[in-house]
Amino acid sequence: MITLKEAKNYLRVDYDEDDRLIQNLxxxxxxxxxDVGRMDEDAFARNEDTVRTAMLFALGYLYENRSNPDYQKLTLNLRSxxxxxREGVM
Structure with a gap:
């Protein structure tokens, strides 16, 4: 859904040293x-715009806070x- 090139552009990374890290993130x-969205692959694809926003948010957070991420804070933001x-919420 999000290519490495798109991810690097979002993160404003213009070097290749972190490519593997970014792909893993x-x-x-x-x-x-x-997981947070309680989605299967179909629901994931159906909600592409929101999912892309959430993925880029998570990617940015994980990349910038890679030494000490607060997963509770990240999860709460993703829930928002x-x-x-989210499947089964409403």
Whole structure:
């Protein structure tokens, strides 16, 4: 859904040394969004715009706070972004 090039542009990274880290963080962001959003692959694809926003938010947070992330804070923010898309909430 989000390419490495898009992720690096969002993070304003113009060097290649962190490519592997960014790819791993993209996968982590996807898994977090799916878990917090209570989404399967179909729901994930159906809500592309919101999911992209949530993934980029998670990616930015994880990249900037990679030495000491606060997962509770991240999860609460993702819940706010994904509230309307969360399966089984409403």
């Amino acid at each position: 993209l996968l982590t962001a996807k898994n977090l969004v799916m 972004i994904l509230f309307a898309q």
